Amino acid sequence: xxxxxxxxxxxxxxxxxxxxxxxxxxxxxxxxxxxxxxxxxxxxxxxxxxxxxxxxxxxxxxxxxxxxxxxxxxxxxxxxxxxxxxxxxxxxxxxxxxxxxxxxxxxxxxxxxxxxxxxxxxxxxxxxxxxxxxxxxxxxxxxxxxxxxxxxxxxxxxxxxxxxxxxxxxxxxxxxxxxxxxxxxxxxxxxxxxxxxxxxxxxxxxxxxxxxxxxxxxxxxxxxxxxxxxxxxxxxxxxxxxxxxxxxxxxxxxxxxxxxxxxxxxxxxxxxxxxxxxxxxxxxxxxxxxxxxxxxxxxxxxxxxxxxxxxxxxxxxxxxxxxxxxxxxxxxxxxxxxxxxxxxxxxxxxxxxxxxxxxxxxxxxxxxxxxxxxxxxxxxxxxxxxxxxxxxxxxxxxxxxxxxxxxxxxxxxxxxxx
Numbered sequence: 499x500x501x502x503x504x505x506x507x508x509x510x511x512x513x514x515x516x517x518x519x520x521x522x523x524x525x526x527x528x529x530x531x532x533x534x535x536x537x538x539x540x541x542x543x544x545x546x547x548x549x550x551x552x553x554x555x556x557x558x559x560x561x562x563x564x565x566x567x568x569x570x571x572x573x574x575x576x577x578x579x580x581x582x583x584x585x586x587x588x589x590x591x592x593x594x595x596x597x598x599x600x601x602x603x604x605x606x607x608x609x610x611x612x613x614x615x616x617x618x619x620x621x622x623x624x625x626x627x628x629x630x631x632x633x634x635x636x637x638x639x640x641x642x643x644x645x646x647x648x649x650x651x652x653x654x655x656x657x658x659x660x661x662x663x664x665x666x667x668x669x670x671x672x673x674x675x676x677x678x679x680x681x682x683x684x685x686x687x688x689x690x691x692x693x694x695x696x697x698x699x700x701x702x703x704x705x706x707x708x709x710x711x712x713x714x715x716x717x718x719x720x721x722x723x724x725x726x727x728x729x730x731x732x733x734x735x736x737x738x739x740x741x742x743x744x745x746x747x748x749x750x751x752x753x754x755x756x757x758x759x760x761x762x763x764x765x766x767x768x769x770x771x772x773x774x775x776x777x778x779x780x781x782x783x784x785x786x787x788x789x790x791x792x793x794x795x796x797x798x799x800x801x802x803x804x805x806x807x808x809x810x811x812x813x814x815x816x817x818x819x820x821x822x823x824x825x826x827x828x829x830x831x832x833x834x835x836x837x838x839x840x841x842x843x844x845x846x847x848x849x850x851x852x853x854x855x856x857x858x859x860x861x862x863x864x865x866x867x868x869x870x871x872x873x874x875x876x877x878x879x880x881x882x883x884x885x886x887x888x889x890x891x892x893x894x895x896x897x898x899x900x901x902x903x904x905x906x907x908x909x910x911x912x913x914x915x916x
Contacts, residue, residue: 505704522688525585530676541656640737643725678710687850734901739796745860758832821887
């Protein structure tokens with residue numbers, strides 16, 4: 499059962515009760531992420547997320563860790579390009595303690611100056627870990643190639659240079675600008691009493707009177723073309739893609755089905771034609787990322803240097819030929835896969851919490867699973883072909899290649915670059 503209630507300060511609280519569950523998950527979402535940061539302060543949203551766990555007026559950092567473990571709960575946070583999330587997942591019997599712990603961290607963190615330098619070291623290690631994992635780092639390189647140096651092209655973690663410049667005043671300023679009532683959403687899913695939960699949140703978060711700075715995003719420009727980063731690796735990694743759809747697009751479910759057919763799952767075209775039939779890769783898949791105002795539809799693959807051109811050419815052909823070769827059987831199989839993934843995912847209280855929060859952030863309304871399934875079922879083969887034709891202009895591909903390879907190797911052998 500879904501319900502939306504406004505706190506005394508108009509912060510929306512989204513609730514989906516699941517009486518048969520033994521757990522609940524509560525999330526506090528702030529509508530700010532890496533794309534909202536200046537280039538000089540890139541990474542501050544993520545850095546601040548870490549600092550929220552360093553102690554409050556009532557709890558030390560060690561106390562927070564011990565209390566979390568003693569409750570057997572999961573207390574964590576994450577940062578993306580467009581939002582920051584703080585959440586706790588616990589047994590239903592510990593809801594009062596879980597709410598108290600989460601709201602205390604969210605509202606009363608002190609950001610002790612003595613922990614700043616230690617956390618800078620920790621995040622620098624996190625940055626190095628990504629850079630040492632080519633299958634992760636290629637996506638950061640690709641994002642910068644597609645969206646440029648600012649906004650969506652900025653890494654969520656920031657850079658070693660920007661991290662080194664952060665001060666406690668920077669953190670306090672960021673909270674003051676973005677962590678106001680107009681930018682916050684609360685979501686809760688699981689086994690809990692709605693009235694008691696609202697009363698508890700109202701006594702804490704509902705008293706917040708801080709205003710929020712409105713996010714001002716310029717719609718990013720999608721940059722096509724080739725970007726090669728040469729690195730001595732055992733494998734070549736690539737991302738190839740086209741401009742996708744925003745969250746609010748009416749074609750978003752058609753997009754999910756199209757992506758499923760292309761490269762999501764073992765029966766997808768890319769997996770079957772490139773891995774299973776030709777043995778050219780171990781890992782290959784397609785994905786679609788939506789943002790407030792744009793999107794990205796892309797393919798990732800890791801392969802041996804001698805196969806790179808063949809993998810690129812087959813992938814480009816598969817994408818370019820979609821509008822002429824899609825079949826009814828593929829559409830029905832994709833619908834079954836998408837519906838199954840949706841239902842299985844929503845058996846988790848944390849996934850339910852994330853689902854209702856993102857719907858509020860990006861749509862401003864709730865779509866029950868039954869409505870989503872009806873929309874998916876209504877997609878026709880003609881819808882699929884039409885969208886594929888609109889998205890797959892071969893002149894608009896962006897390609898980033900990372901590994902032991904030079905630009906000439908790619909340009910001379912890839913058809914779409916000629």
